[in-house]
Amino acid sequence: MVALLLPPPALLAALGGLLASWAPPPAAGASCEPVRIPLCKSLPWNMTKMPNHLHHSTQANAILAMEQFEGLLGIHCSADLLFFLCAMYAPICTIDFQHEPIKPCKSVCERARAGCEPVLVKYGHAWPESLACEELPVYDRGVCISPEAIVTAEGSERCKCKPIKATQKTYLRNNYNYVIRAKVKEVKTKCHDVTAVVEVKEILKSSLVNIPRDTVNLYTNSGCLCPPLNANEEYIIMGYEDEERSRLLLVEGSIAEKWKDRLGKKVKVRQSFMTCLIMFDLSLQRDPAFGITHQHTGKTSRTNEVLLLSDPKSHTIPF
Incomplete structure (x- = not known):
């Protein structure tokens, strides 16, 4: 007669626990x-x-x-x-x-x-x-x-931002939807999205999204604020828009430079000059080099938009 040697109950329990927790090794890859x-x-x-x-x-x-x-x-x-x-x-x-x-x-x-x-x-x-x-x-x-x-x-x-120099070439190539002079009130972060709250002092160019002469938000759609803005500083800001959400965007490729009084005067002179030029030469509106059609919306701005063109001999906007 063969006697079966059975392990004690404690050993059985331990083995049961090991078997229950065991899993096959992961497959290749x-x-x-x-x-x-x-x-x-x-x-x-x-x-x-x-x-x-x-x-x-x-x-x-x-x-x-x-x-x-x-x-x-x-x-x-x-x-x-x-x-x-x-x-x-x-x-x-x-x-x-x-x-x-x-x-x-x-x-x-x-x-x-x-x-x-x-x-x-x-x-x-x-x-x-x-x-x-x-x-x-x-x-x-x-x-x-x-x-x-x-x-x-x-x-x-x-979040190190790549600086973009405000030149005539940059302005025409990037075809910004809006240009404003604004004072930064605060920069806030919510749910990892950074938003700049600014007080609009002057609207130099607008497109399809209405810009009030009031406090507005500039949305970054990012955890970084590029270009950087400092609270209580006044800037000229060039950016894009989200037409569907009626939002102004300050995203990569936008420009924000500290405002100088002489800039505003020169921009206003260019505004009246360019309005006359657009009315005189309608073919200009069909020239993609001048960016009349918006890069982000495919639609045309109001005719009183400000085109920040510098002197023909200069490649820098007169800031």
């Missing part, structure tokens, strides 16, 4: 891997995980898919676009979140869409359904990633 997508190598993470949020199984596939956004990235329609795209195509991978890649926060997607969707619409395209913002997690109610949540050794270098 399920762990973190170095980021190899060229566009995303400048981002503050260097490890990703495939498949990504768009179901690309390899980074090679993701690279091909991201090529469609190179044009948008080239015109800098949103400071958050590259971060958002890389968070979708090359999601950050950490030891604690290897099972499922971390998604970008909803606010990051909304800022990128708000800045770039008007450009897509102008050329007959819509914001891709695969990049819809509605299903992404909210920052304070789920696990997600945003530029503000990443602390790097550079500290505030992420």
Whole structure:
């Protein structure tokens, strides 16, 4: 007769606990891997995980898919676009979140869409359904990633603004929707979006969004204020607009320079001169080099817009 040697009850219980908590090792390709997508190598993470949020199984596939956004990235329609795209195509991978890649926060997607969707619409395209913002997690109610949540050794270098010199060439090329003289009352941050509150002193150019001679908000659609503004300082500000939301935008590519009294006088002289010139030479309105048609809206400004043209021999607006 064979006797069965059974382990004591305590050992059985321990073995049962180990078996219950055991999980098979992750399949090949399920762990973190170095980021190899060229566009995303400048981002503050260097490890990703495939498949990504768009179901690309390899980074090679993701690279091909991201090529469609190179044009948008080239015109800098949103400071958050590259971060958002890389968070979708090359999601950050950490030891604690290897099972499922971390998604970008909803606010990051909304800022990128708000800045770039008007450009897509102008050329007959819509914001891709695969990049819809509605299903992404909210920052304070789920696990997600945003530029503000990443602390790097550079500290505030992420918000270092690239200066843009106010020249005639820049003004005509960028085709700003509005130009105002305004005093900055405050700069506030809400839900990681920076907004500048300004008191409009003078409207030098306006387009489709009504600008009151009052306190207005300039929306950045970003966690950074570029160009930078200081409270209680007076500036001449050139920027764009969000016609659908009736908002004035101060986004990358906008200009803000401290106001000088002599600037206002010269601008007013140019206003009457250019109004007569536009009425005399209607062909000027069809010349894209003079930017009569708005870059962001595709519509024409009111005819009393101020064109800040300098002297023919000068390439700098007389600031």
